[in-house]
Amino acid sequence: MLIAVDAVGGDHYPKNPVLGAIEALKVDDSIEILLLGPEDLIQTELLGLEYDQNRLHIQHAPEIIGMQDSPSAAVKSKRSSSIAIGISAHKNGDCDAFVSAGNTGALLAASTLILGKLEGVIRPTISATYPTLKGISLLIDAGANLDLKPEMYLQFAKMGSIFSTEILNKSNPTIGLLNIGEEPEKGTDCHKEVYKLLSELDEFKGNIEGKDILYGATDIYLTDGFTGNVVLKFGESIPGVLKLLLSKTMEEEKVAPEVQKQLYTILTKGLNTFNYEHVGGVPFLGVNGTSLVGHGGSSPMAIKNMILNAAQCVTHKLNDKIVASLN
Amino acid sequence: MLIAVDAVGGDHYPKNPVLGAIEALKVDDSIEILLLGPEDLIQTELLGLEYDQNRLHIQHAPEIIGMQDSPSAAVKSKRSSSIAIGISAHKNGDCDAFVSAGNTGALLAASTLILGKLEGVIRPTISATYPTLKGISLLIDAGANLDLKPEMYLQFAKMGSIFSTEILNKSNPTIGLLNIGEEPEKGTDCHKEVYKLLSELDEFKGNIEGKDILYGATDIYLTDGFTGNVVLKFGESIPGVLKLLLSKTMEEEKVAPEVQKQLYTILTKGLNTFNYEHVGGVPFLGVNGTSLVGHGGSSPMAIKNMILNAAQCVTHKLNDKIVASLN
Numbered sequence: 001m002l003i004a005v006d007a008v009g010g011d012h013y014p015k016n017p018v019l020g021a022i023e024a025l026k027v028d029d030s031i032e033i034l035l036l037g038p039e040d041l042i043q044t045e046l047l048g049l050e051y052d053q054n055r056l057h058i059q060h061a062p063e064i065i066g067m068q069d070s071p072s073a074a075v076k077s078k079r080s081s082s083i084a085i086g087i088s089a090h091k092n093g094d095c096d097a098f099v100s101a102g103n104t105g106a107l108l109a110a111s112t113l114i115l116g117k118l119e120g121v122i123r124p125t126i127s128a129t130y131p132t133l134k135g136i137s138l139l140i141d142a143g144a145n146l147d148l149k150p151e152m153y154l155q156f157a158k159m160g161s162i163f164s165t166e167i168l169n170k171s172n173p174t175i176g177l178l179n180i181g182e183e184p185e186k187g188t189d190c191h192k193e194v195y196k197l198l199s200e201l202d203e204f205k206g207n208i209e210g211k212d213i214l215y216g217a218t219d220i221y222l223t224d225g226f227t228g229n230v231v232l233k234f235g236e237s238i239p240g241v242l243k244l245l246l247s248k249t250m251e252e253e254k255v256a257p258e259v260q261k262q263l264y265t266i267l268t269k270g271l272n273t274f275n276y277e278h279v280g281g282v283p284f285l286g287v288n289g290t291s292l293v294g295h296g297g298s299s300p301m302a303i304k305n306m307i308l309n310a311a312q313c314v315t316h317k318l319n320d321k322i323v324a325s326l327n
Numbered sequence: 328m329l330i331a332v333d334a335v336g337g338d339h340y341p342k343n344p345v346l347g348a349i350e351a352l353k354v355d356d357s358i359e360i361l362l363l364g365p366e367d368l369i370q371t372e373l374l375g376l377e378y379d380q381n382r383l384h385i386q387h388a389p390e391i392i393g394m395q396d397s398p399s400a401a402v403k404s405k406r407s408s409s410i411a412i413g414i415s416a417h418k419n420g421d422c423d424a425f426v427s428a429g430n431t432g433a434l435l436a437a438s439t440l441i442l443g444k445l446e447g448v449i450r451p452t453i454s455a456t457y458p459t460l461k462g463i464s465l466l467i468d469a470g471a472n473l474d475l476k477p478e479m480y481l482q483f484a485k486m487g488s489i490f491s492t493e494i495l496n497k498s499n500p501t502i503g504l505l506n507i508g509e510e511p512e513k514g515t516d517c518h519k520e521v522y523k524l525l526s527e528l529d530e531f532k533g534n535i536e537g538k539d540i541l542y543g544a545t546d547i548y549l550t551d552g553f554t555g556n557v558v559l560k561f562g563e564s565i566p567g568v569l570k571l572l573l574s575k576t577m578e579e580e581k582v583a584p585e586v587q588k589q590l591y592t593i594l595t596k597g598l599n600t601f602n603y604e605h606v607g608g609v610p611f612l613g614v615n616g617t618s619l620v621g622h623g624g625s626s627p628m629a630i631k632n633m634i635l636n637a638a639q640c641v642t643h644k645l646n647d648k649i650v651a652s653l654n
Contacts, residue, residue: 133571143507146515180470180556187553188473210560214568226514227554229507233537234561241541242569242597244460249597255589262582263590270569270576 001030002057003310004086004095005303007037007045008064009102011296014045017101020303022051027304031311034095036061036082061085067296071105075113083107087114090289097290097310099281101298107291108144108284115289118319120326122152124286126225126293127160128232129168131274134216138164138173140285143229150193153177153222157198158325159285160220166316167309168219175201176208176218178227183207198222239271280305283313285322290314328357329384330637331413331422332630334364334372335391336429338623341372344428347630349378354631358638361422363388363409388412394623398432402440410434414441417616424617424637426608428625434618435471435611442616445646447653449479451613453552453620454487455559456495458601461543465491465500467612470556477520480504480549484525485652486612487547493643494636495546502528503535503545505554510534525549566598607632610640612649617641 005021007014014037021033032055035042039060046056063081065074078084086098087110100107104126112124127140140160145152157175164173177194179187184195186207198204208217213231223231246267250260280302281294290313294306313319332348334341341364348360359382362369366387373383390408392401405411413425414437427434431453439451454467467487472479484502491500504521506514511522513534525531535544540558550558573594577587607629608621617640621633640646 133568146507178557180473180553210557210562211564213561214564223557226507227557230505230537230550230554230558231561234540234558235537237538237541238565241460245597245600246593249593253593253596255593259586259589262586263593266573266576266580266582266590269580270573273572 001311001314002032002034002095003307004034004036004059004089004098005307006082006086006098006100006102007035007042008061008082009100010294010298011067012298013037014041016298016300017303018042018045018049019300020298021056021307022049023300023304024307025052025055028308028311031055031307032057033307034059034086034089036086038062038064059085059089065103065106067103069103069106071103071109074103074106075109083110084114087111087289087291090291091115096314097292099292099294099303099306099310101281101294101296101303101306104143104293107293111284111287111289111291115287115291118286118288118326119323121286121322122149122155124284125156125159127163127282127285128228129282130213130221130232130235132214132216133273136168137216137219137221138168138282139221139223139228139232141223141225141228142232143225145225148190148224150190150197153194154197155286155326157201157204157220157222159322160222161203162318162321162325163283163285164219166318166321167312170219172203173219175204175220175222176206176212177204178213178221178223178231179207179209181207181209194222235274239274242271243267280309282309283318288319290319328638328641329359329361329422330634331361331363331386331416331425332634333409333413333425333427333429334362334369335409336427337621337625338394339625340364341368343625343627344630345369345372345376346627347625348383348634349376350627350631351634352379352382355635355638358382358634359384360634361386361413361416363413364391365389386412386416392430392433394430396430396433398430398436401430401433402436410437411441414438414616414618417618418442423641424619426619426621426630426633426637428608428621428623428630428633431470431620434620438611438614438616438618442614442618445613445615445653446650448613448649449476449482451611452483452486454490454609454612455555456609457540457548457559457562459541459543460600463495464543464546464548465495465609466548466550466555466559468550468552468555469559470552472552475517475551477517477524480521481524482613482653484528484531484547484549486649487549488530489645489648489652490610490612491546493645493648494639497546499530500546502531502547502549503533503539504531505540505548505550505558506534506536508534508536521549562601566601569598570594607636609636610645615646617646
């Protein structure tokens with residue numbers, strides 16, 4: 001299986017994508033990697049590193065889509081970017097999946113535009129793994145679709161459920177609808193309609209509220225892309241805020257330096273639960289192909305996990321299962 | 328000045344409203360208090376307490392609207408509840424303001440229905456004080472209005488600005504629009520239109536994102552009531568989640584009991600910033616009267632602060648200033 005990896009995606013390219021790719025080759029014998037980006041940049045990064053040369057390939061892609069580029073404009077104008085070339089290669093069957101820690105909007109636009117939608121899908125979606133006290137939940141939609149029709153929530157629930165089962169190893173993942181109260185009649189007319197639609201699923205556990213998110217109330221958190229994006233970024237800010245707050249408190253309380261050090265160690269270990277850098281990427285659910293996006297700050301380990309996730313999506317025939325569940 | 332206090336509102340009635348009222352009498356000589364609720368309940372609670380009997384009055388209101396009651400049904404059916412009687416008394420000029428830590432939906436419904444709207448106001452709003460690393464910000468709307476027209480955001484911005492200036496003692500409070508990215512063209516069509524409307528205000532600092540909330544990016548966070556409610560409840564859950572997370576980590580790390588105790592002390596002090604029980608209530612902005620709502624878990628101190636806030640709203644002629652700013 002050949003996985004295409006965007007070597008110039010994310011905040012730490014080409015280092016982290018290259019290191020992550022090499023790590024993935026070490027742990028999964030069944031895959032080969034195609035690194036996409038400016039060839040000289042990739043070759044320089046590879047200098048001195050040990051890896052299986054027979055399983056690591058390079059495809060020159062001179063243009064780079066930056067994290068701040070306008071998604072639709074970038075996809076249209078940068079035809080020889082790693083994203084455009086990589087996803088086109090996947091479309092043409094030259095590789096089995098594409099992964100990137102780059103510009104999420106551009107990746108979604110290119111994936112939808114080039115790969116198209118799976119049969120029966122109204123709109124593809126971006127989900128995000130969300131760390132909670134009970135482990136990882138899946139937040140869906142995390143920013144792709146701001147105005148949703150009720151039927152889209154139902155499709156997102158089904159697609160998220162298949163992803164959670166097949167890739168996140170959950171059995172019978174539970175589904176919650178993010179709302180402003182527990183009762184079925186809470187929220188907008190759309191939410192009330194969604195509640196009724198979701199009630200046909202055994203896994204639907206009703207509405208959840210903002211206060212339930214960090215506790216891991218359900219395995220899947222369904223919401224619109226606006227609320228989802230706010231909740232995602234809010235959650236990501238918590239570890240940094242807490243560290244600032246507690247270091248200020250320790251200064252004020254004149255805590256001895258050796259105790260401060262010990263408390264930082266505990267804090268860092270505890271907050272590691274919420275560290276997004278360790279989480280691999282997730283696929284755009286609903287596109288006709290296997291295209292994964294990771295956090296811009298992805299570490300080599302996160303890239304490695306995203307590549308392994310991509311291989312799992314292919315092996316588990318995720319898209320076939322999605323089509324079967326929707327039609 | 329006579330402030331009516333709902334003695335049976337919130338999770339800890341009649342104790343916390345009664346104690347909070349007595350505290351308020353002690354610190355502000357200019358006010359008198361009217362406690363509303365079942366008279367025997369209030370009298371029993373007052374037994375043995377020291378307070379100025381000439382300034383504390385009781386109005387019998389036999390019915391209680393519970394925290395779980397359906398707002399509109401409760402307001403219609405429970406005509407002799409503390410909420411209905413108190414707000415009607417305010418409408419008739421028998422008291423200068425009404426405060427409650429009770430059922431927010433019922434309070435908004437009764438306030439809007441009985442007091443009506445201020446001249447020029449499209450829809451009254453619920454705001455919430457939001458603790459951040461930089462102090463208190465104002466989140467508006469916090470759950471009253473789920474579908475907003477662009478003009479409503481502008482009105483909320485103006486009303487929130489006056490409240491922040493007059494009651495929260497901010498000078499030239501800054502305004503941020505909660506969105507999914509910094510750029511003016513982010514969000515729904517409504518958000519793009521709102522961005523343009525807000526740009527006429529000097530205090531508008533552009534879009535803010537979920538990651539900016541806890542840092543205190545602006546003094547006022549504008550958003551729709553759905554997102555606002557989720558963000559409010561999410562924020563409230565953080566202290567509890569953090570305590571669970573760190574106590575679990577300390578157990579796993581076999582931290583010595585004396586160090587555990589020290590960390591808890593620091594954690595509790597630091598997290599006190601985010602403790603909603605210490606925050607007084609806020610008025611429903613846009614109603615033709617002074618009606619304040621506090622957190623259901625309000626402590627006596629929070630009730631006291633809410634009463635003092637109510638007095639400030641009256642003294643500062645908050646509503647006159649709102650009408651002047653909107654018309």
